[in-house]
Amino acid sequence: MTTSNRILLGVNIDHVATLRQARGTRYPDPVKAALDAEEAGADGITVHLREDRRHIQERDVLLLKEVLQTRMNFEMGVTEEMMAFAERIRPAHICLVPETRQELTTEGGLDVAGQEARIKAAVERLSKIGSEVSLFIDADPRQIEASRRVGAPAIELHTGRYADATTPTEVAEELQRIIDGVKGGLSEGLIVNAGHGLHYHNVEAVAAIKGINELNIGHALVAHALFVGFKGAVAEMKALILAAAKP
Numbered sequence: 001m002t003t004s005n006r007i008l009l010g011v012n013i014d015h016v017a018t019l020r021q022a023r024g025t026r027y028p029d030p031v032k033a034a035l036d037a038e039e040a041g042a043d044g045i046t047v048h049l050r051e052d053r054r055h056i057q058e059r060d061v062l063l064l065k066e067v068l069q070t071r072m073n074f075e076m077g078v079t080e081e082m083m084a085f086a087e088r089i090r091p092a093h094i095c096l097v098p099e100t101r102q103e104l105t106t107e108g109g110l111d112v113a114g115q116e117a118r119i120k121a122a123v124e125r126l127s128k129i130g131s132e133v134s135l136f137i138d139a140d141p142r143q144i145e146a147s148r149r150v151g152a153p154a155i156e157l158h159t160g161r162y163a164d165a166t167t168p169t170e171v172a173e174e175l176q177r178i179i180d181g182v183k184g185g186l187s188e189g190l191i192v193n194a195g196h197g198l199h200y201h202n203v204e205a206v207a208a209i210k211g212i213n214e215l216n217i218g219h220a221l222v223a224h225a226l227f228v229g230f231k232g233a234v235a236e237m238k239a240l241i242l243a244a245a246k247p
């Protein structure tokens with residue numbers, strides 16, 4: 001069970017690639033962003049190779065595998081194509097996410113409870129290559145219990161609803177859901193990560209929750225980097241979460 005106050009920052013570089021793909025250029029290179037992020041204190045690099053390849057490409061993942069000093073967290077849908085690719089690159093961490101072609105971004109968590117046999121088989125297969133498999137789920141007790149049952153060592157709680165909440169009541173309710181989810185995950189013996197939609201203005205309350213292992217943050221960092229540079233954006237975020245996580 002992870003109960004330390006040391007909280008890790010996983011930097012998601014997908015949206016550096018979004019900017020590149022918008023013009024079909026060679027720049028900006030997410031690989032450069034990853035190296036800058038590491039220099040600025042990132043504990044790991046997250047990439048989501050979407051089925052539609054709207055941002056990260058296979059080339060990015062293959063290069064990252066060669067150059068990262070930290071570790072890769074490879075987000076993927078549960079498809080045969082992705083399973084075979086993951087087996088080829090053997091990332092340190094794999095996060096299984098739900099994916100819909102038309103969605104603007106990952107809208108909800110993976111329905112582990114509704115497809116336990118399928119997710120269990122994927123977790124078993126991916127664990128054989130030495131990856132630590134986590135499941136990107138909503139902070140829902142049913143999904144947390146199912147995650148333990150399918151043998152995943154880790155979960156990542158989807159913080160999108162908290163990030164999108166507008167009224168103080170809604171924010172408090174969504175935060176409480178995450179707090180309860182962290183407690184529930186830890187009591188099931190799982191490593192608990194969190195992420196999606198986290199920003200400089202909403203990250204501290206989540207970073208202050210005891211027992212969270214890692215926060216994965218991307219879109220807000222890439223946006224802020226336009227004004228302060230990628231290293232500056234990562235360093236600011238890292239300082240914020242470390243200060244918030246202090247006992």
Ligand SMILES: CC(=O)[C@@H](O)[C@H](O)COP(=O)(O)O
Nearest residue numbers: 014048075097104105106196
């Ligand atoms: C699963 C997750 O939360 C991230 O991969 C995030 O989704 C990346 O960005 P997009 O969802 O916008 O592709």
Ligand SMILES: NCC(=O)COP(=O)(O)O
Nearest residue numbers: 012195196197216218219
């Ligand atoms: N898994 C969440 C993630 O990697 C980053 O999501 P976002 O900060 O880009 O919304």
